[in-house]
Amino acid sequence: MNEAQRHRRLLEYLENHTYISTNDYVEMLDISLSTARRDITKLAEDGKLTKIRNGAEVIHTEESHSQAHAASHFIPSERDIHNYGEKLRIARAAYELCDENDSIVVSGSNTTFLMGEYLAGHNIQVVTNFMPLAYQLIQKNHPSLIVLGGQYLPERHITLSPDTESTDDHSSRFVFFTGTGVSKSGVHTSDLVVYMAEKKLLEYGARLVAMVDSSKIGKPGGKLLACTSQLDTLITDQNADPETLAALEEAGVNIILV
Template identity: 35%
Template sequence: MILEILEEQQFASVKSLTEQLHSSEATIRRDISKLAELQQLRRIRGGAEVLESGDREAQRPSLNSSAFLLDREKHTATKRAIAERAVSLCEEGDSIIINGGSSTYMMGEFLNRRHLKILTNSFVLAQELVANSHNQVTLPGGEIYPRQGIVLSAFDNDTIQYYHAGKMFMGTPGIGEFGVMESDPLLIRSEQKLQRQSDELVILADSSKLGRRSNLIFTPLENVDVLITDSRAPEKMIALLEGAGIEVLIVEYVESD
């Protein structure tokens, strides 16, 4: 995970790595030392930096990126319940869109038993569905972003424009009075293209995401049709979302998360 972060950022401080990997400074420093001994990175004051390509062996990046895997490990049982509720909204033969993310990836377990037409930019979800289900799966053209496990295109003319769906399912870093949040402009552009091809927008967000802000807004609340969350969601926040015309569906929070 440290190596993947360095591949993307070129440099990372110990403090930054502890925050991204939810680990202690002692562990991060120990891992940096080991990787430096293996000549996988260069140890510098306060952190580490990537080696020049000629100084290290070429490494194929893992498709299940560190960012994707780490997020999958948070609130997994509750996310699974949210994903199951999301799939229950689909009728056999429906055409749906699923945006990449840890919450939507968990829909795969329940989609395996269905027969739907699915457009997804989640490379990892597409692999899961093709291997284990009879769903018709379509991927948009574009570049694979390994750490996020998604496919993004810089061009307007791709598969997406020819697809129409009744529902689009997506997760979010946060949702609140300002709308549905996102963390990167490239993701927003891709998600807005997907949203234009669907009739309804369904947001999957466990209670920890409610009221949380990010640096960018994907879409205002008025464009959200359904939110699926858990029983720890604050009543004030539910009232806010319902007041904006959103149907809020609640699953039971699972203590074993």
């Protein structure tokens, strides 16, 4: 991966997560610590991010700070979502796997958020820790919604509970989730907080469905969230790396291209 590609991946990550540690960036792209520091320094000098101790964050303007918890920020808009068209098609394909009277677990991401438009109003029980999705479904009078409890983390818009038994009474047909990379080994995430939250959620569905756009296929990084043997289905778009898809399909993963 060349410098321009690394910079693009880093800035795309910050669009959704606002902060990344240097060590997480190293893991995400499998690069050296010196390369990670050099990339962050260069992008900071170019005015594209803010360099902080042991990491980087998005540039906060006075206007963006004042809107941090405004509905337009809390609820993602089309311009907030990178690869919006692809993610919308992925969300629709995920919804089409569901039947009326299903119970599903949905984790937190821009891609899973887009499922809300299709789920709303249908007799499908949605279990989630992602507050923007929950808010969207409440606004649309969704008939069956379970919001998982725990501490609210405003930078991720999710709840995280230290109670390992907090969702033991939930059993769902599907868990819909995403990650920051997909390799032949499975689905990865470079965000430790997301890893902690989603690792629990993955236990409460019979079938794991990863919703990942093509920019992340063939690009491992961070901790392995779900290995290939656990993965039932991967939904991605037509531009996904064919070698990675072929390896996953050979391992028994159902591939849906949109």
